[in-house]
Amino acid sequence: MSDAQSYPTDRAALRAALAGLDQTPGVPKPDPILTVDRIERQFGGLQAVNVEHLEVQRGAITALIGPNGAGKTTFFNLITGFDRPSNGKRLLGGGDARWTFDGKALNRTGASQVARSGMVRTFQLTKALSRMTVLENMLIGANDQPGENLFVGLIGPLWAKRERENIARADELLARFKLDAKRDDMAGDLSGGQKKLLEMARALMSNPAMIMLDEPMAGVNPALTQSLLDHIQALRDEGTTVLFVEHDMHMVRHISDWVVVMAQGTIIAEGEPERVMASEAVVDAYLGAHHDRDLGDDDVLTTGVIRAIATEVEEETR
């Protein structure tokens, strides 16, 4: 796994490096951690995602914005292995989708392997498993679950040590996210905002190099908003790369180092927050369409994804 501590942490230097870039879709970044080429996803006749090239800068907070239905969640699902691109394996003519994370090709990689490689995500519909305790939720976020090792019976003492370490890490993260008092409560009893914090804390169990947050602010009570923003900025300051999808423009403007804009499946703009969000094409594409349709979380987290999550969790806990 990558060593998050070796990433740049000087925000001013990072912003200065990004400010010098061309503000055009697909622009190369000084030190990309994620590079995506030609990723496409069709649902019947609908082209949900058609991204030609995208690079995500290591150590930065990048926001992915765009109107409802732009393809943001589908894009997240594709690069994290929860969905497969339509051009995953073309028989004729090449043009296969390809994406690499920290130099490793991920286009043939399943969701758990993607997570193990250091790119971990949360979901728009908070997937805090409600009939598990907060601590149990945290432990399924660790990369090394007992069920993953066939020889666990033979290495019992070793495993017990690892479990103690996982519990210690979980307790440390729960304290950091102020969920320690809820440690033994059922996750289903947490507030919406606390579930978001738990999602984030669980994603950090595996010490990822990059965390991908799908609408971290959705449904969060204003009292918890600042705390969530602080946590996300603290992650970046410690060297974790953050990529997040969000409709809350205040949050996007406030914490992002870079903003990528999607509309109708493609990247239509990218750049520094203030500049890109003020551009006419973006105002037209995003704000023009943003408020006319209010999708509930359940509409967007499709059954295919829910099934994939269920399989993941089953594998992780087996």
Ligand SMILES: Nc1ncnc2c1ncn2[C@@H]1O[C@H](COP(=O)(O)OP(=O)(O)OP(=O)(O)O)[C@@H](O)[C@H]1O
């Ligand atoms: N499993 C699916 N089957 C059919 N169509 C789908 C499926 N998943 C997504 N779509 C469609 O693909 C398009 C992109 O959807 P997606 O959820 O990725 O957009 P989004 O940018 O994340 O939207 P939002 O901001 O509302 O969450 C939409 O038109 C959506 O209806």
